[in-house]
Amino acid sequence: MPEIFTVPDKKSVNADPAQTILDAMVDGDIPITNACGGQAHCSTCRVMVLDGIDHCSAPTDAERALAKKLQLPVHVRLACQTSISGGDVYL
Numbered sequence: 001m002p003e004i005f006t007v008p009d010k011k012s013v014n015a016d017p018a019q020t021i022l023d024a025m026v027d028g029d030i031p032i033t034n035a036c037g038g039q040a041h042c043s044t045c046r047v048m049v050l051d052g053i054d055h056c057s058a059p060t061d062a063e064r065a066l067a068k069k070l071q072l073p074v075h076v077r078l079a080c081q082t083s084i085s086g087g088d089v090y091l
Helices: 021-027 061-070
Strands: 003-006 011-014 046-048 076-078
Touching: 003 021, 011 021, 061 076
Parallel strands: none
Antiparallel strands: 003 011, 046 076
């Protein structure tokens, strides 16, 4: 199962490919802000993928729209819209 590593706090959690980064972090007791409840409206759950972007799911339509509006770079993803498969990810 892929693992999500958070930097600099050095915490990690296993990521089920069926769940989002947000859900995995919440289940793993890793604090993450999420004001809109995972609807891709607020961007408070955005994370910077330091390594493993190729293991992240493709952006959803909602994520693409918000990323365009906020001019987010491709390595900044919404945790509520992104799932992990095939390898580890460092945030």
